[in-house]
Amino acid sequence: MSILIAIAGLTFLILIHEAGHFVVARAVRMRPRRFYIFFPPALVKRVRNGIEYGIGAIPLGGYVKIPGMHRPAGRDLADQLAPALAEAPWLARSLEPVEQALAEERLDDARHRLAELGAAIERAPLSERARRSAERAVTDVDDALSPDAYWRAAAWKKVAVIFAGPATNLVFAIALLALVFALGVPDRVTRSVARVAPATPAAESGLRAGDRIVAVNGKNVTPATIPDAIDATRGKPVTLTVERASGTVSLEPVRPDRIGGDYRLGFELDVAYRSYGPIDSIRLGIEDTWRVTRLTGEALGRIVTGSGRDEISSPVGIVQGSSEALEFDYRVYLRILAFISLSLALLNLLPLLPLDGGHIAFSLLEAARGRAIPRTAYERASAIGIALVLMLFFIGLSNDVDRLNGG
Numbered sequence: 001m002s003i004l005i006a007i008a009g010l011t012f013l014i015l016i017h018e019a020g021h022f023v024v025a026r027a028v029r030m031r032p033r034r035f036y037i038f039f040p041p042a043l044v045k046r047v048r049n050g051i052e053y054g055i056g057a058i059p060l061g062g063y064v065k066i067p068g069m070h071r072p073a074g075r076d077l078a079d080q081l082a083p084a085l086a087e088a089p090w091l092a093r094s095l096e097p098v099e100q101a102l103a104e105e106r107l108d109d110a111r112h113r114l115a116e117l118g119a120a121i122e123r124a125p126l127s128e129r130a131r132r133s134a135e136r137a138v139t140d141v142d143d144a145l146s147p148d149a150y151w152r153a154a155a156w157k158k159v160a161v162i163f164a165g166p167a168t169n170l171v172f173a174i175a176l177l178a179l180v181f182a183l184g185v186p187d188r189v190t191r192s193v194a195r196v197a198p199a200t201p202a203a204e205s206g207l208r209a210g211d212r213i214v215a216v217n218g219k220n221v222t223p224a225t226i227p228d229a230i231d232a233t234r235g236k237p238v239t240l241t242v243e244r245a246s247g248t249v250s251l252e253p254v255r256p257d258r259i260g261g262d263y264r265l266g267f268e269l270d271v272a273y274r275s276y277g278p279i280d281s282i283r284l285g286i287e288d289t290w291r292v293t294r295l296t297g298e299a300l301g302r303i304v305t306g307s308g309r310d311e312i313s314s315p316v317g318i319v320q321g322s323s324e325a326l327e328f329d330y331r332v333y334l335r336i337l338a339f340i341s342l343s344l345a346l347l348n349l350l351p352l353l354p355l356d357g358g359h360i361a362f363s364l365l366e367a368a369r370g371r372a373i374p375r376t377a378y379e380r381a382s383a384i385g386i387a388l389v390l391m392l393f394f395i396g397l398s399n400d401v402d403r404l405n406g407g
């Protein structure tokens with residue numbers, strides 16, 4: 001169950017990211033064509049005010065389609081129409097005027113010619129696969145030629161729409177961290193035993209949850225020195241002195257187990273939590289966000305130099321870590337979920353296509369040039385960006401597999 005909740009948390013973070021893009025796109029009159037919970041194909045869908053809302057069959061966050069991310073080119077249309085042209089070569093007569101109009105930047109004429117091409121496709125005797133590809137191509141180019149297309153918008157609108165996704169994750173991270181501080185964060189460890197693991201030396205000694213440990217081998221200890229006192233025995237018998245409702249009790253001596261180089265008996269001490277007021281919670285949430293942002297930047301720098309490879313994790317490790325945190329304490333899970341949301345924001349702001357940061361960088365570059373960047377340039381940059389992101393993913397997956405195998 002904890003793994004399912006962890007997956008649901010990660011899916012929710014992706015969904016609110018896409019919702020950020022969607023809401024701001026509508027606010028700047030850049031009407032999205034689709035907004036889905038999960039990815040298509042659709043299980044259910046409904047069109048309202050020209051926008052298709054739906055629930056997809058692939059449970060991986062959300063999906064928003066913003067029209068015309070790139071200025072349309074005739075070559076794009078011809079590539080997508082290749083299956084239809086193979087079955088009905090005469091469609092080329094309707095395609096050529098569209099390609100010419102796009103090449104000469106007669107966009108209004110291109111849209112008019114595109115409608116004629118769409119009508120010709122409807123008449124053509126095409127297979128289902130070729131028809132779907134051709135209709136999708138015409139729809140995509142028509143969206144790109146529409147007045148509300150992304151590439152036509154002012155630079156500030158494009159940056160606002162793209163930045164909205166990471167910004168939503170950032171705001172959510174701060175809000176969730178503030179909530180955690182309001183609910184309470186670990187303040188200090190107490191003497192009280194929170195849990196005794198079964199089939200461990202602690203269980204054999206008769207230690208119980210609720211016992212207060214006051215001495216180890218007859219020497220008084222504080223909550224901070226209890227682990228060190230047990231480890232200092234180096235495997236020799238340990239006698240715990242505890243306080244119970246019935247009085248002070250010396251338990252049966254037992255030999256600690258060696259775990260990861262340290263000697264442990266197999267119990268956990270209780271933790272006292274401290275809660276903060278609304279103002280302090282928000283302040284601490286912002287401070288925590290900045291601290292993690294700075295550490296993330298330093299980690300990315302170490303990755304570039306090759307020394308930070310082991311710090312990368314994939315979604316597999318994220319889900320595993322989240323589920324383990326949920327089993328420990330729901331507040332720890334919420335804190336980790338906030339940091340994952342922040343990581344999504346920071347990762348997406350890297351200036352690499354197809355990440356949001358890459359689209360922001362290209363939008364600013366287009367504003368400086370005074371004209372749209374050709375789609376081929378986007379494609380080349382995206383190929384490099386995808387390669388780098390995949391490399392990070394596989395490094396993270398390799399690290400997670402090693403951790404799962406005890407490496």
